[in-house]
Amino acid sequence: MSNKVVVGAQWGDEGKAKITDLLALDADLIIRYAGGCNAGHTVVANGKTFKFHLIPSGILYKGKTCLIGNGTVILPESFETEINELKKENIDLSGLKISPLATITMPWHTEVDGYSEDNAKKGKIGTTKKGIGPTYTDKMARIALKIEDLYSTEALREKLDVILPLKNKQLEKVYGLKTYSKEEVLDLCEKYKKIFEPYVCFEWQKMLEDFKRNGKRILFEGAQGVMLDVDFGTYPYVTSSNPIGGGACTGSGYGPKVIDEVIGVAKAYVTRVGEGPFVTELTDDMGDKIREIGHEFGVTTGRPRRCGWFDAVTMKYACLVGGLTSIALTKIDVFDSFDEIKLCTAYKDKRDGKIYTSYPTNVYIHKYLEPIYETHKGWGEDISNIKRYEDLPQNARKYLERLEEILETPISIVSVGPDREQTIIK
Numbered sequence: 016m017s018n019k020v021v022v023g024a025q026w027g028d029e030g031k032a033k034i035t036d037l038l039a040l041d042a043d044l045i046i047r048y049a050g051g052c053n054a055g056h057t058v059v060a061n062g063k064t065f066k067f068h069l070i071p072s073g074i075l076y077k078g079k080t081c082l083i084g085n086g087t088v089i090l091p092e093s094f095e096t097e098i099n100e101l102k103k104e105n106i107d108l109s110g111l112k113i114s115p116l117a118t119i120t121m122p123w124h125t126e127v128d129g130y131s132e133d134n135a136k137k138g139k140i141g142t143t144k145k146g147i148g149p150t151y152t153d154k155m156a157r158i159a160l161k162i163e164d165l166y167s168t169e170a171l172r173e174k175l176d177v178i179l180p181l182k183n184k185q186l187e188k189v190y191g192l193k194t195y196s197k198e199e200v201l202d203l204c205e206k207y208k209k210i211f212e213p214y215v216c217f218e219w220q221k222m223l224e225d226f227k228r229n230g231k232r233i234l235f236e237g238a239q240g241v242m243l244d245v246d247f248g249t250y251p252y253v254t255s256s257n258p259i260g261g262g263a264c265t266g267s268g269y270g271p272k273v274i275d276e277v278i279g280v281a282k283a284y285v286t287r288v289g290e291g292p293f294v295t296e297l298t299d300d301m302g303d304k305i306r307e308i309g310h311e312f313g314v315t316t317g318r319p320r321r322c323g324w325f326d327a328v329t330m331k332y333a334c335l336v337g338g339l340t341s342i343a344l345t346k347i348d349v350f351d352s353f354d355e356i357k358l359c360t361a362y363k364d365k366r367d368g369k370i371y372t373s374y375p376t377n378v379y380i381h382k383y384l385e386p387i388y389e390t391h392k393g394w395g396e397d398i399s400n401i402k403r404y405e406d407l408p409q410n411a412r413k414y415l416e417r418l419e420e421i422l423e424t425p426i427s428i429v430s431v432g433p434d435r436e437q438t439i440i441k
């Protein structure tokens with residue numbers, strides 16, 4: 016196996032967990048490289064359902080090393096809950112490592128996130144309120160705490176002398192929120208130190224070198240999706256990290272030449288949670304039908320997901336900026352009972368009839384865009400037990416081959432159900 020990155024190719028929730036779980040089986044080191052507990056991955060193993068937010072689901076396999084990379088942001092309380100759930104199920108956590116360079120989400124980050132969302136009169140993002148944006152903001156502003164700071168009293172005290180006067184002023188004057196004393200934060204940090212202590216990998220450089228030198232197999236686990244990328248997504252309706260394939264480098268410590276393949280996971284239709292443009296969104300019965308058959312409700316927030324037809328315009332863009340070398344197409348079985356399936360190949364501007372076949376990055380014009388669809392015939396049969404590509408009904412293969420043609424990217428995996436066995440490797 017070569018070294019692979021798994022990225023979401025749409026707006027998150029594409030079924031990455033299942034594909035990651037499948038590929039983790041052959042990996043030695045699994046690295047989660049971006050995001051925080053805003054992500055929600057559900058994995059069914061040995062008849063039990065596990066919900067992961069930050070810890071790589073590869074931890075369910077014995078003998079794998081799972082690293083929470085430097086590119087992530089970690090909410091200590093959420094991490095502790097996840098750990099406790101795994102301990103309850105007697106999962107071996109000896110392979111779990113945290114990069115000392117990962118950033119800590121402090122209470123003020125979740126408070127500011129919640130405040131901003133609840134009080135936004137305009138420009139609401141619909142965040143998960145897990146403090147993601149404010150944590151990354153402070154990381155870039157160079158006023159965030161890293162995991163390693165918890166283990167150096169000197170660094171911690173010095174940093175807090177810089178951070179707290181600024182932060183408190185902002186909390187009080189801008190948001191009207193509670194301020195923090197140094198002693199209070201030091202106490203919190205003492206608690207966090209204990210939570211993370213068994214997992215912090217201070218020898219991460221040696222560890223990465225060893226895995227690379229010994230030709231071990233590395234799997235980079237992305238979170239969210241390309242269209243939520245802070246640089247390339249539907250900005251400002253995005254998350255605050257880089258879910259694209261390139262994020263695997265900045266968020267792990269490995270350079271681009273370590274990566275052989277980038278697999279973009281996409282659903283056979285599109286979903287999105289939170290606010291923001293979504294040209295192929297279906298607000299009618301068809302949208303409800305897809306939501307119902309596809310069980311489209313959020314793992315982290317429980318929110319019903321917005322649903323729409325497959326959008327090849329954004330997907331072609333995702334193939335480029337996400338760096339995809341192939342696609343894993345999931346949930347195609349959701350269409351088993353559909354007479355017709357639509358596929359958006361271009362956008363039309365209602366104002367002047369202008370046609371877009373390339374994704375327009377200015378999202379403020381998206382409200383004027385309507386999808387141009389091609390219609391494909393359904394296959395009218397249950398495909399959830401099919402194991403080989405050749406055994407798929409002709410109409411299903413036609414649909415997949417048309418996607419490959421438009422996207423100029425091969426589909427390497429087709430998922431026809433939630434179980435590991437319901438996967439066609441092409």
Ligand code: IMP
Nearest residue numbers: 027053054141142143147253254288289
């Ligand atoms: P944040 O990441 O909590 O700041 O939220 C920013 C946007 O990203 C919102 O639209 C969220 O709904 C969306 N988002 C964040 N994480 C996920 C995810 O794991 N799946 C789908 N959408 C997500």
